[in-house]
Amino acid sequence: MTVRFFHTSDWHLGQFFYNHSRQYEHEQFLLWLIHQIKEKQPHALLIAGDIFDVINPASAAQKQLYQFLADAHAVAPHMQTLMIAGNHDSGYRIEQVEPLLEKYNAKAVGVIAWNADKTLNLDHLLQPILNEDKEVVAWCLTLPFLRSSEITGYNDQTTNSQNAIAYLHQQLIAEAKTRTKPNQALILMSHAHMQGGETSDSERPIIIGNEEALSTSLFDDVIDYVALGHLHKPQKVGQANIRYSGSPIPLSFSEINYKHQVIEVEIHPEENNESRMIYNILEIPRSVELHKIKGSLSEVFEKLKALPSGEIANIDHREYVDIEYHTDTPPQPNLRQQFEDVLAPNRYRLIRISRQYKNQNHELDEQQHILLEPPTPEKLFQQIWEKQGYHSDETVLKDFMSLVEEAQKSLEDDTNI
Incomplete structure (x- = not known):
């Protein structure tokens, strides 16, 4: 039986971009997605983590x-929405509203659930996907972000994170095999950093037991499609049926050239040829442009003058500008104002200026920022570590990020008391 679904992830609802709200951009994406759902009528919508x-x-x-969710249910009442928690989400929070989600034919899997006898609650992680006639056309294996504290210490197979991750996949896939009938598809949805995935500078590192990237060998060949979340660039990992859908909007200037998309997947389990899997890329229109301007001061001024003119009344709709200029002299004190004066009025938001000094060989030295945003825990730790005279150490950084993960989990537990 054919199953058709949308794969999306990393919405990051509520994000502030250099203190500017992205609410308008998310609104435009969600309106576009509602239109696609209404037109395509998929059996399911998969949201692979980092919803918030x-x-x-x-x-x-x-x-x-x-x-x-209410709007999607109104235009496609039969469609199921399945979502998992990412490393930015509180798994407990997204599961707490289950009665509300059921009303809109939605399900959230935020945490790994265990039974009283220390075995996995597989019913919680295995979700059927139904067609219009309420027939099961696929099973979705849902794996939210795997926090070490939630997956280790339950039995002999979960003594450490690596063993626990392998155990989870083996148990879940084995159970899925027993439940799957002929001509039903198997889909695995996971929020993880896979080996070989290409990153941007806006993804928070995922450290599980000092290991960041997971191997695709965790996925059995019986899995028809792996819907991944965490990396913001749309990409395949190793093979065509293992994919990151990517984020729907650029979450940093390093993502300016990403082709943001939702992946429409159609699986024909009865086929054993190329027509078994059909992928259709739905490109998401960009509602607010980002401009990265680089060069010498004279080049920067010329590029700023060449940008389109015309006012944009609402400040939340205005385009973002990031300037990186190269110089061998200290900047003038009113340089920011000079940049602002060159830009077309009431159209742009100049949100960052950075400079790189040239040395005697006219090569670029370390970048220095004029406009700073609040540092992440990782960046703040690196700054303090290097200020104390220590060299950058990947092992130390991973240990620190493990502590950050534990602190975030402790905060979630306190929130849910």
């Missing part, structure tokens, strides 16, 4: 999600 940008999202971000 922080574990305690603002009410506006939560409202945006729940309004979308």
